[in-house]
Amino acid sequence: MEKRILASSAVHLPPESRGIGFVFQDYALFPHKNVLENVAFGLRKASKRARRERALDVLRLVDLTGLQTRLPHHLSGGEQQRVALARAIIARPKLLLLDEPFSSLDPGLRQTTREEVRALLKAEGISAILVTHAQEEALSFAERLGVMKDGSLEQIGTPEAVYRYPKTTYVADFLGQTNFIHAHVKNGIAQTQFGRVKVDGEAAGDVLLSIRPEYLKMMASDVWGSGAKSGRVVGQAFKGHEFTYRVEIDGQDYIVQTDYNCPFQVGDIVMLKAISAVAVTPSNDGEV
Template sequence: MPTQLLTVNAITKGFVANQPPIVKNISFSVYTGEIFALLGPSGCGKTTTLRLIAGFEKADTGTISMAARALDDSNIHVPPESRGIGFVFQDYALFPHKNVLENVAFGLRKVSKKKRQERAFEVLEMVGLTNLHSRLPHHLSGGEQQRVALARAIIARPKLLLLDEPFSSLDPGLRQSTREEVRSLLKAEGISAVLVTHAQEEALSFAERLGVMKEGTLEQIGTPERVYRHPQTAYVADFLGQTNFIHAHIKDGIAETPFGRVKVEGADSGNALLSIRPECLQMITPDSQGNTKSGRVVGQAFKGHDFTYQVEVDGQQYFIQTDYRCPFQIGDTVLLKAESAVAVTPDPA
C-alpha cells in the first residue's frame, strides 16, 4: 500500500467577514511519489488551497500535515520555509537581475556558496539548461523560464512540489512537451506534486489522481479515467469534457432513450439525469436498425484525427465523436446508438 505524504483534513479559509469562505471543508491526501491535480474554474478556491498547503495562508479551521508532521492546525502554523515544500508560481517569479544559475541557487539556503553552485548545476542538468546558466531570464523562452523555476523549486530536494498553473502561459505545442518533461522529471526523482489547473486535458494527462473543485468544495476525487468515465454529478461530467445530458426513466438498470435501450451505471430504477459522452454514441444508417428515432446531421467539425458531429433528434441536438473515416455529411439522416450512460446528480436549480 502506498504511504500518505500529505493529508489535508476539513480545511476552510475565508478572507472577508460575513462572506462565504473561499475554501469550504476540503479533505484529500497525496501519496508518496504521486502527482495529484486540483481541477476547477477560476475562483473555485484551488490556488487558495495550494497557498494553504504551502503555508502562505493559515486555515481558519481544519488541519494540514505532511509525513505525520502537523503543519497547520488550531495551535500550529509552520512557516513556508520550514515545510520542506517547493512551489512553482504561475508567473515563475524569477529575479530579473539574476542569471539562471543565481536564480536556481537562490532556492538553496544554509550551505556554502560552493555547494549551492554544485547543486545548482546538478539540477540545471536535470532540466537541460546547463548551457544557459549565465543568461538572464528575459533572454529565455517561456519554456526555458518554466524549467528554471522548476529547478529552483527542486534544488533543496523537497518532499512535495506545488505547481500553480505552471504551463498556462506557454504555447499549446510547447505546453504539451514541457508538461511531459516535467512529469518525467518528477517521477524520476520520486517527488510528490500537487498541480492546480483549469485545463481538463492537462489534469487528465498529467495527474495520477485528481479532485474536481466547485465553489470552494471538492465534488469528486479519483483517477482521471474514473472521474471522466464515471462522474458522480452533472457538474463533473460537464467540466471534464463535452457530454450529452438526457432525462430518462430507468428500470432494472436500463433506460429508454431516443437512442433505444441503454445500460445505465449509477442507478437501477426511477427518473434520472444521464450523461453520455460523445464517444459513447454511434451513428448508423437508418436501414440498419428500425427501433430508434432517426435524426439529422446538423453540424460537423473536422479535427484531423477525428470528427465531432451534431445530430438533431426531436428538436434536441447531441454531440457524437467519431474517427476520421466517418462517411456522414451535414444533412444526412442517421440513427444514434448509445453504448453506455451514467446517472449523475443534477446541478442545483
C-alpha cells in the same frame, strides 16, 4: 507515511521549514539574476560551493546545462518554466505545488513541457499538486484527479474514473463535452431516443444520464432493432484526427465524436446508438 501539522491554531511552522516547493503561474524569476543564481536561490542555507554543485545537478535534470549564465529575458517560455521548476525542487521538497505553470506556453510547447515535468517529478520521487482549469492537462498529468466547485471537492479519483463515471452534472460538464438526457432505468437498462442503453453503476427509476460524445455511434439505419429514433446531422466540425457532429433528434441537439473518416455530412438522416451511460446528480446551480 508520517503526518505533520504545518499550521493550526496551535502550530505555525515557518514556510521555509515546511518542505513544500512552489512553481508560480508566471514563473516569478529574478530578472537581474542569471539561471544558475535563480536556481541556487532555493538553497540559501547551504555553502556557496554546495549550492553551485546542487544547482548544476538540477539544471542537468531539467536539460538546461549550458544556459546557466543567461538572464531570464534571454530564455524561451519553456526554458523559463524549467528554471522555475529547478528552483522549486533544488531543496528536495516533500511536496511541490504548481499553480497553472503551463498556461502561458503555446499548445505544442505546453504538451512537451508537461510531459517532461511529469517524468522529472516521478524520477525525483516528489509528490505534486497541480492546479489547472485545462481539462486535457488535468487528465494527462494527474494520477489522482479532484474536481472542485465553489471551494468544495466535488469528486476525486483516477482521471479515467472521474471522466467516465462523473457523479454530478458539474463534473461531467467540466471535464469535457457530454450529452444529458432524462430517462427511466430498470434492471440497468434505460429506454432512450438512442434505443436501449446500458447504464453503468447503480441506478433505477427516473434519472439524469450523461453520455460522452465518443460513446455515441452514428449509423444510416436502425440496424440494432432497439427503437432508436431518426435524427438529422445539423453541424459538422473537422478537427484533423476526428469529427465533431451535432445531430438533432426531436428538436434536441446531441454531440457525437467520430474518427476522421466518418462519411456523414450535414443534412444526412442518421440514427444514434449509445455504448453506455452513467447516472448523474444535478448540481445545485440549476444545471440541466
